Amino acid sequence: MKPEKNHEVIDVTYRNNTGKSRRTAFIYIIPILLFLSFSVYLNTLLNTFVFDDSYTVSENYFIRDWKNISYLFTHKYFVAFGEISYRPVVTLSYFADYLLWHMNPMGYHLTNVIFHTLNSILMFFLIRQISQNTVASFTGALIFICHPLLSEAVNAISYREDLFVVTFSIAAFIFFIKTFTHRKYYYYSPLSLLSYLFALFSKEMAITLPFLLALADYLLLNTLFKTGKLKTNTHYLILKKRLPLYGGYIFISIFYLFTRFLWFRNPVSYDNLNQLGNSLSQFLSMTTVLASYIKLLFFPMNLNADYVVPVIRSFAELPFILSSFLIITLSIVIYRLRVYSKILLFAILWFFLALLPVINIIPIGNIMAERYLYFPMIGFCFLGGILLSRISTSHQHPSLSNVFLRISLIVIILTGFSWQVKSRANDWKDHYSFWSGIISREPNSYRAHNSLSVLLLAKGKVDEALSAVQTALSVNPSYPESHNNLGHLYLRKGKYDMAIEEFDKALHGDPVLISAHYNKGIAYSNRDMYENAEKEFIWCIENGGKNPSTLYLLGSLYMKQDKHDEAIEIFRYLLSENPENPDLHKNLGVLYSKKGQQKDAIDEYNAALHYNPEDTGLHHNLGIEYFKRNQHVLAFQEFKQTLQAYPENINVLINIGNQLYAREDWDTSIEMFKTILEYQANNTEIRCLLANAYLKKGNSVNDAILQYKEILSYNQKHLEARNNLGIVYINERRYDEAIREFKEALTIYPDNLNILKNIGNLYFLNKMWDESIEIFQSILHLQNDDINAHYQLANAYYNKGYYEKAQQQLERGLTQTKDPAAINLLKSIQQQLNGNDRR
Incomplete structure (x- = not known):
């Protein structure tokens, strides 16, 4: 049996x-x-x-x-x-x-x-x-x-x-x-x-x-x-x-x-899987x-x-x-x-x-x-x-x-x-419960320390995250994820070269680690190495799918490179997946603005404001687009929205001032420019506009002079302020002061034709013939076909009694122009000179 x-x-x-x-x-x-x-x-x-x-x-x-x-x-x-x-x-x-x-x-x-x-x-x-x-x-x-x-x-x-x-x-x-x-x-x-x-x-x-x-x-x-x-x-x-x-x-x-x-x-x-040796x-x-x-x-x-x-x-x-x-x-x-x-x-x-x-x-x-x-x-x-x-x-x-x-x-x-x-299910409740539970039971788990570093970094605890990832690398120096996370920490600290080095180590151990390619792309972008960043982001998309975060970064990268069409294509795709995202509409608005498509930009900014009406930056951008299309009332309304929220926003104030200046609203624009100067006293461009507005107003010449002088106190080489101040002095018959300003300008910009012409005309007006002759000669040296300079120089010669030189100067002027009107002008002057000679 x-x-x-x-x-x-x-x-x-x-x-x-x-x-x-x-x-x-x-x-x-x-x-x-x-x-x-x-x-x-x-x-x-x-x-x-x-x-x-x-x-x-x-x-x-x-x-x-x-x-x-x-x-x-x-x-x-x-x-x-x-x-x-x-x-x-x-x-x-x-x-x-x-x-x-x-x-x-x-x-x-x-x-x-x-x-x-x-x-x-x-x-x-x-x-x-x-x-x-x-x-x-x-x-x-x-x-x-x-x-x-x-x-x-x-x-x-x-x-x-x-x-x-x-x-x-x-x-x-x-x-x-x-x-x-x-x-x-x-x-x-x-x-x-x-x-x-x-x-x-x-x-x-x-x-x-x-x-x-x-x-x-x-x-x-x-x-x-x-x-x-x-x-x-x-x-x-x-x-x-x-x-x-x-x-x-x-x-x-x-x-x-x-x-x-x-x-x-x-x-x-099959790489690096044998952890037990022989x-x-x-x-x-x-x-x-x-x-x-x-x-x-x-x-x-x-x-x-x-x-x-x-x-x-x-x-x-x-x-x-x-x-x-x-x-x-x-x-x-x-x-x-x-x-x-x-x-x-x-x-x-x-x-x-x-x-x-x-x-x-x-x-x-x-x-x-x-x-x-x-x-x-x-x-x-x-x-x-x-x-x-x-x-x-x-x-x-x-x-x-x-x-x-x-x-x-x-x-x-x-x-x-x-x-x-049931107790184990609580360990798997979330990332923090999971990894902290592992560390409590297995302190030498490099995966747990590495992942805990990610969680700590997400909470902004950079130093603790760095300590955790260094612990992970001390247990397993070749773990790709740890090198990737260490690189991410360096990225957060702005140490881009060190970050790239860590990402390379991670990719050496795991060439298809998408997060390492992604982070490396960010590091390259921050280093302005746009072509390298573009390659990394494209690799992530080709091998990791159309991740919205990666696509957004690539679109933003194209914006930096002024590749407007490529960026628009990406943001349009992202909007098809998430049409209520205000940031995507805002980026499209910026891109359309750069391409000169103001109407499309306005549509995108309005769409963004529909989903995020509290974004004052959108009101600011929309106001600029209205301003470009000469829709001043709408522009003023948008700028006003921004001003109410953040009155210290200088860019908004500047745009409002420009808009008011364009509308020839001198009193309001003066007040706006004065407000801006309370925050940016050394903003010479705004101060120059303020001075101009005073002049346009018609009864504030002294205020304009004060502003031009204030500009020159900040910047002695400010040509526009120096020139405008000289012109104001001429209009006010303060010739000596005007001459002083023009002569000061010439010491800095000796070849500036506008300055030369202004001081030449002023010398001529004040019958300072020798000085005017010198200036007009300088003008003709720089611009030989200036008919007015030929005429003024001939007149100066004539008034000095240099009739032959005056005659010769007029003949030179006739050879430098083919304009019939200019020729007739010079010939009439020449006849007057000949008549004077006979007398």
Whole structure:
């Protein structure tokens, strides 16, 4: 007699395959599972986007447009969707989530909770399909719902791949069983293969599913026959019948491996992933990790989202010795179970087989993570369900006290687990809770210190943020995110060259780190290195989607470069996505103004004021555009709006003064200019306008003179003030003072024709012939075709009695002009001179 027949004491006891049992499952058990799952994870729905959710969802603009669905099948997938591995099924779910919920995190968390609940129901049916034990199946599903180790995969939206791989793997397993136990088996074979395909393209861990199916065939063949009521019990015939289906799994596995490691291999994912050193250190360290996983299954305490695993380098280190003892002991138990219970053996082996892809045989990004246990946990829940269903029971019909004991124990375990799950959900509430919680449990987490620095910087605590990121780099000097954040800190401090150096270090470690390219673009822009900044922003858009922030910066960069059309195109696109953004309308107004399109500028400024009527700068800009179109009344109204809010706004006052000056409102413009000068006493342009306004007014000449003198006290070289003051003195017949001003101007600007002409005419007017001759000669030296200078010089010669020189000067004037009127003028003067000579 075979040993397993003698010792099969733990296996299936409650075999109930009646229709009543099936009805019980749907009427009572499924609603309980639904209620419990949503109750346990209810507070998860209130959490925000945390950790990697920013890469996959909140800052991923590709998922917001279904046109980008094609990127799922190109190498752009990895950069566009923030994934290291090729997992298009999960990414597709983010498209669907955005369609339903947009950026409401509750919807995304709800999707995770729904799939976790679905997985618990599927696992109930899987265990029941194998064991025919409804109590064990129900208990296993309850453990799956409430076990705290699974909370990480449920709380993190970006870890949804772990939920999906279980969904499709269990479905594939159930369809596999039904292929050989159901009358319509031909339906289930392709469904099983299709589910396996979806599982693989959700996460790589599904590659172990064919091995789990083979293990089930090897260990549970008799059990499965009893479940399916097959007529034959011959291994050979059954396995022969399964070969075509196994061939399908092998074909899909080969196709996936080619896709994953050849056609859609992400080269970045293989850089700097081996954190454990050589093969010996890897073996020793992963032994301790495996022991830690086993411990957490039974004692899920001090759970953490970022475990720091010390590298074990020697067989003599205590953590390795203790871990080895635990694993060896467990191995002996497993070996004994091959005799006592093949179902329990299958459940335990499920855990270890499903865990194989994440124990760093091929280096992965994280050495240890709770989410890696989501798929292997099926085996543990299977094991726990059967064991808890058999506590204190050695009879076919357990006593009431034993049933009470069993239920009480299950309730105590599930209550403790549920409390921890709710507590863990609070850790995932927001970024600060998440990272501060990690640091409290794992002070050497460089990721946590780095991310905390980002949060501190956002709160304006620059020095604390710098300390946090330096701590992160002291633990892991090559972590790209830390160099990126350090660069961002330098950027905030205005140390642009140092910032660029840090961004280069970050991109050396991770060439597709979009935030590093983005920050580097900002640094280049602040250094006025516009071409470099433009390249960085364009790279971000091409590889990270049409992020509004990046597009806005690129548009602003084009504004700085006077690339008006390119900037307008970008801001127009952003307005199509967000038509109520006043800043976009304002920028378009500025651009249209620079292009001379005043009407379009006015329309944009008015649109901006519609959404932000309190922006006085918009009123100011709108007033300028009205002023340009000579719509002085509207301009005055806009400037007045700004003046009421900020009377000290000099630019507004200047524009109002200019507007009043243009309207020839001398009294008001004088008052406005005087107000401006109270704030800017040395504004010589405004003071000059004030002096001119005094002159235009007609009875304030002395005030004008005072203003011109005040200008010259600030700037002795102010030509306009000096010249105007001289002209005022001429009009006031204060010739000596006028001459003094013009002579002073000539010491600074000896070749200025206006000054020369004014002082020349003044000398001539005062019959200062020698001085006037000298000045007019200087004028003709600079401008030989000046007919008036020829005429005045000839007159001066004549008045000095130099008739021959006067005659010669007139002849020269005639040779310098072809203007008939000028020629006639000079000839008439020449005739007068000749007449005088004859007299």
